[in-house]
Amino acid sequence: MCYPYNAAKIGHFGVLTSRMAEDTKHLEVTLETQVESVNLAEEMCLRLAEAAGFGEDECYRIGMSVREGVINAFHYGNKEKPEKKIHLAIDLTPEKMIIHVTDEGAGFILKDVPDPLAEENLLSTSGRGIFLMRAFMDEFDVVKAETGGAEIVMSKRLPGAGSAPSNGSGSGGHHAGPHQGA
């Protein structure tokens, strides 16, 4: 089964593959390091989330999180260098939608990211993306990608799915397992 995307449109930005392994559906796309990729990634994930049965509010949160993940890769990871790519992968299991956003930068340590709610950071003009992803998704983590860059992994439970993660990848409400290859 394939997702209802226009491959030609996405092909302009990179490579699209689609496969089904047991109960998990997988979609992967390589995006250029450019502002337009942010909107494209958001649009793609929104359509997937809608098709998976998420309601309007959850779709908004998923779309915003993907947007922030790709902005992070575009700006902080790839430093807006056009020769670098942004890799977006989505796994749809019977329990949840798992989103991976990987850049080709130097990576970063999640605990080193400043807290945007701290008094001294409230008037900062940047640094809220990670916070929003954590707030809007059920599970969130950043791991070192095989490329050396950062891989943001976040998930949202499907409507009607059980409340506890069943694949063993989650813990503590803010962790999703690293991407296991495409």
Added chain:
Amino acid sequence: MALHLTPRDSGLITVVDASGRITLGDGSAMLRKTIRQLVDEARTNILLNLADVDYIDSSGIGELVSAYTAVRSKGGELKLLHLTKKVHDLLQITKLFTVFEVFSDEPSAIRSFQ
């Protein structure tokens, strides 16, 4: 949806009616340009009407904060009017409600500058 900003004067206050999305790219750049222009014209008491803005991302939030500090550095004030639920919730979770003055009716907002 592209961001449209329309400034209008209400006494000594400039009300900027916004519609669309304030996001990375054109939306944030448009807001920056408009606020910079107003500040250059010494119109530093600004009421930003967000009634028709239902989407702001982290870049847009950063631009709002940047506008706020730019206006205040010139002795003016930037206040917000008519937040949609999504924008309201976003400002709440980012604690920016403690920074921005927010109004739900224009006459009260205008009076607050005096």
